[in-house]
Amino acid sequence: MTATRDSAAPTPSSPEPKLGAVPSFDVTLRIRRFLPESGKDEAYWEEFTVTAYGTDRLLDALHQVKWEHDGSLSFRRSCAHGVCGSDAMRINGRNRLACKVLLKDLNPDKPITVEPIKGLPVIKDLIVDMEPFFASYREIMPFLVTNGHEPTRERLQSVAERERFDDTTKCILCAACTSSCPVFWTDGQYFGPAAIVNAHRFIFDSRDEGGSQRLEILNDKEGVWRCRTTFNCTEACPRGIEVTKAIQEVKRAMITRAI
């Protein structure tokens, strides 16, 4: 490298990085804390600066804070590989899984804001009470409903029939979609995208016979008709499910059934 080409040439004290070395950088996390045991009713922001590598995810930075800076920081995580759906949080204002977001993709020059997902009661720091979310999920009967005797062999379906609801089988119940929905934020009464997605998974399954019941459940004042198609849910889904499309398909099924 010639000195004239690059004015910010590395100084002698910082030798050029070795080929293949992972660059490291400092990143500031601005975390919304809520400590019920402190007796305070208010949540507050707290900033931590950690050294991270280009291959680190936000979850690694949170681990570093918890393990090396402040052990009281609380958040959920289980598999840490984007499958269990435990670590959905609001990262720079968008619902993401902390284990799927690379720090280098978040612009580490600015503090990264990390908040609990919105619309559900905060228990501590980034942990929310998921019960209202799961209550809606249970209401839509997320299990196979059939009539008559149990068959002596598997319930077969064609590739096309399986394909019909393939997209909505991918849900991991992380609540990123439901807690990104402005209608859910208002009063938490709306069933929410996740419940509708999981109803869609059975409504359009050729083996299931409870579709009519599920449509009836979602034909509620707080059901699919509260969807305003803002697409926040589709944008938030870490599994890439076309959530808004699924909701619209359930709406269409209801209209066809009613008329």
Add this chain to the structure above:
Amino acid sequence: MTSITSIPAPRSPRVRTSRRTTRGNFELYGWIFMRVSGVVLVVLIFGHLFTNLIAGQGIKAIDFGFVAGKWASPLWQVWDLFMLWLAMIHGSNGVRTIINDYAERDHTRLVLKIVLVAAFLITVVLGTLVIFTFDPCPAGGPINLLPSFCSA
């Protein structure tokens, strides 16, 4: 490192467990009505704008006589009646939806909906009355402003 700003306390949503189910086809038909009335209103409103502002002598033709002449015809009476009712139901239902989406407390919702229904009723009743009880030839009106068929 710690910075404290004024953020609202973590809030709890209303509990779902005691929720009454509110199933029924009201919202379904409401959703369909919004789409159908929207399409019909586009035709009605653009037809209205065309006849009033572009056809014939254009905007210069609008005066008391023009409006009175239009409302003497059953076609325009029905046209305007449909336009009034569809626009009012479509618009009020939209505002009802917005109230449901944004008002967080039941009391606020109730008050806003009462105001909305009152505004709807006043506008629709007054408008309907005007369309059907309008007198195109008021006694003693200036002849030059009245529609041509009033000369008798």
